[in-house]
Amino acid sequence: MSIVEVKELRKQYDPPKGVLAVDGVSFDIEQGEIFSLLGPNGAGKSTTISMLSCLLKPSGGDAVIGGHSVVSDSQAVKETIGVVPQDIALYPDMSARENLVFWGRMYGLSGDALKKRVDEVLELITLVDRQKDRIEKFSGGMKRRVNIGVALLHKPKVLYLDEPTVGIDPQSRRSILDGILALREQGMTILYTTHYMAEAQELSDRIAIVDHGKMIALGTHEELVKIVGEGARVTARVDHYLEAMAERWREVQGVQKVDIEEDEAILLTDDPNEVLPRLFEAAAAAGSRITEINVTEPNLEMVFLHLTGRALRD
Amino acid sequence: MTKVLTIAWKDLRSTARNMPALVMMLVAPLALASLLGFAFGGGSGFDIAAIKVAVADLDTGAGAGRNAGADVRDILTSKDLKDVLATSVKSSAAAARKAVDDGDAAVAVIIPQGFSATVYGADPAATSQVELYRNPTSQIGGSIVEGIVGQVLANFDGARAAAAGAVAVGPQDGASPAQLAASAAQAYSRSGGMWSGLEVSERAPRAGKSEKDVSVTGQILAGMMVFFMFFGAANVARTILTEDRQGTMPRLFTTPTRRGTIIGGKFVAVFATITAQAVVLLIAGRLIFGIQWGRLDSVVLLTLVAAGVAGSLALLIIAFAKTPAQAGAIGSGIYLVLALLGGNFTGTAQSSGIFATVQRLTPNGWLIQGWDTTLRGGGAGDIRWQVLVPLGFAVAFFFFAVLRMRRRFA
Numbered sequence: 001m002s003i004v005e006v007k008e009l010r011k012q013y014d015p016p017k018g019v020l021a022v023d024g025v026s027f028d029i030e031q032g033e034i035f036s037l038l039g040p041n042g043a044g045k046s047t048t049i050s051m052l053s054c055l056l057k058p059s060g061g062d063a064v065i066g067g068h069s070v071v072s073d074s075q076a077v078k079e080t081i082g083v084v085p086q087d088i089a090l091y092p093d094m095s096a097r098e099n100l101v102f103w104g105r106m107y108g109l110s111g112d113a114l115k116k117r118v119d120e121v122l123e124l125i126t127l128v129d130r131q132k133d134r135i136e137k138f139s140g141g142m143k144r145r146v147n148i149g150v151a152l153l154h155k156p157k158v159l160y161l162d163e164p165t166v167g168i169d170p171q172s173r174r175s176i177l178d179g180i181l182a183l184r185e186q187g188m189t190i191l192y193t194t195h196y197m198a199e200a201q202e203l204s205d206r207i208a209i210v211d212h213g214k215m216i217a218l219g220t221h222e223e224l225v226k227i228v229g230e231g232a233r234v235t236a237r238v239d240h241y242l243e244a245m246a247e248r249w250r251e252v253q254g255v256q257k258v259d260i261e262e263d264e265a266i267l268l269t270d271d272p273n274e275v276l277p278r279l280f281e282a283a284a285a286a287g288s289r290i291t292e293i294n295v296t297e298p299n300l301e302m303v304f305l306h307l308t309g310r311a312l313r314d
Numbered sequence: 315m316t317k318v319l320t321i322a323w324k325d326l327r328s329t330a331r332n333m334p335a336l337v338m339m340l341v342a343p344l345a346l347a348s349l350l351g352f353a354f355g356g357g358s359g360f361d362i363a364a365i366k367v368a369v370a371d372l373d374t375g376a377g378a379g380r381n382a383g384a385d386v387r388d389i390l391t392s393k394d395l396k397d398v399l400a401t402s403v404k405s406s407a408a409a410a411r412k413a414v415d416d417g418d419a420a421v422a423v424i425i426p427q428g429f430s431a432t433v434y435g436a437d438p439a440a441t442s443q444v445e446l447y448r449n450p451t452s453q454i455g456g457s458i459v460e461g462i463v464g465q466v467l468a469n470f471d472g473a474r475a476a477a478a479g480a481v482a483v484g485p486q487d488g489a490s491p492a493q494l495a496a497s498a499a500q501a502y503s504r505s506g507g508m509w510s511g512l513e514v515s516e517r518a519p520r521a522g523k524s525e526k527d528v529s530v531t532g533q534i535l536a537g538m539m540v541f542f543m544f545f546g547a548a549n550v551a552r553t554i555l556t557e558d559r560q561g562t563m564p565r566l567f568t569t570p571t572r573r574g575t576i577i578g579g580k581f582v583a584v585f586a587t588i589t590a591q592a593v594v595l596l597i598a599g600r601l602i603f604g605i606q607w608g609r610l611d612s613v614v615l616l617t618l619v620a621a622g623v624a625g626s627l628a629l630l631i632i633a634f635a636k637t638p639a640q641a642g643a644i645g646s647g648i649y650l651v652l653a654l655l656g657g658n659f660t661g662t663a664q665s666s667g668i669f670a671t672v673q674r675l676t677p678n679g680w681l682i683q684g685w686d687t688t689l690r691g692g693g694a695g696d697i698r699w700q701v702l703v704p705l706g707f708a709v710a711f712f713f714f715a716v717l718r719m720r721r722r723f724a
Binding site for chain 1: 317320324327328331560561562564565567568570572
């Protein structure tokens, strides 16, 4: 069952000549799914989120969130969603707890229910010990966690996360990604935007790749990488007899192609898990030893490059 | 309503933690008022322009072209005194008194009916009183007008006495002019001051108020308070732009909280902050300078209306500014011009002519007038226009601010 239905959503700033930031984007998100919008900066991800958050009025199209239209029933949409903005949107001169209490009231919580929920969220973001410290004293990662905690206070059906891991240390990033996966386990539907390919790949049930305001591809990770039409790439080094080894590996079942570049062999295969043991066996039979081997699966970076002719990081 | 108060409370707490803002709101007006108060010596009023006088001449003359009332009126309106007196002629005593009540004149001079008959009559027991109806805050101006009118009346008395002396000695054949003058003077001196029936009588707008001493420091602190309330309001209202930049304002709009609630919460915070600022300044003025602010009803009304004007004007400026710095620069300019035009630094008692007109085009000008009236004991009824007009300004400012903000945050 779709909890988010986006239909031909469009946003043009200062029409008719202004920038067309989002150009007819359509997608559905199933209940309990993590759905990522992946694209470079300026692709239209944040504008899409802003329209789905009722912060921006669409120039065309509509989106229905939990049965409510963002165009005609924004108040009900706002009760359904939790929004984690890209930048830290907290009051720096207030403590973590004061921030959570304030935002909880803005979501309509009060009294014991508010207190209980604030305690739960502080546990969830692992900041119980620092709850009385002002936000301005927090590290970037801690601020990010409070930023996310605010959006969880009213237990929204759909959570929007707009690039929540930008500019933080790897440890905090890991903590946030684990937290998001845990939320999915609890049945929460998540719309995630990122320009980090690895995050989209790790978290998402489905991914929409956007560029210049348009959605250029949509599917599971596996479905998307098939667009590239290329298998996994295995690079291997041996202690000696590299050319002879290359000849033997060409005959191994499952290996599609073998090339030699400088001191390493480059093999293409559809199923590296099956092929790798055979490569080691062949090397042993030839009296060679594999000293280094790397497997590179086709990834979203390659998909984006394939579709746009540009690297995602550009 | 809970959300409005939650937003307001959050802003109030932030303001309370902002030490530079508190210094600006509370210490600066007190310090400035102290300096200016000491500079002007405290105690009585000070004049900065020609004294505004309203003359009502009820005298109809004594026939044969003799009209003492017209003579007094001509003296007060003469070119020789134009640097000292700005005199307007009123058709009735009530109109002249109203000019003082409304702040259009510092002193009303009311020449009574039958004044000429007394001056030119032969009865030494006849008396006539020229009434001076004066604004108690204009002590120096009132004294100057009293001195001028008193001198004119003394001259009339001298003339009456001289005429009476001449009549008393009668025709003396062969007497020289010097002998005649000496005889008249002797007769006048023997009359024992009977010819002093022309007097100046003083009145004030309300009984007892003329005795009230309105301190310069009180007037100045009232002006400073209104001026700095504008700055205090701007400081709190700027949090809207700060929040817009730090992302909390857009985030508020993603919560199920209506725009009107958010703007309302902001206004309540501004209003409460500057009301608190005014209360602190009023109490400090009383405790430090011993200022008698006046009747509680007037003080409360003026304080609340001033907070409303300052708050709504701050919102209007914020609604058009793009950054906190821009709002600060534009706001400071507007507040300074309003303060100069409205008389925050000069008070109102002696304002005249075009300055008085311009002063009434500003909300703070009306508030300053209201404070002048209140400082000399006026009640709520006496400052109704000084409350209603700024209230109208506040409503207009708020209306346009909300209109602009609805469009801006749509």
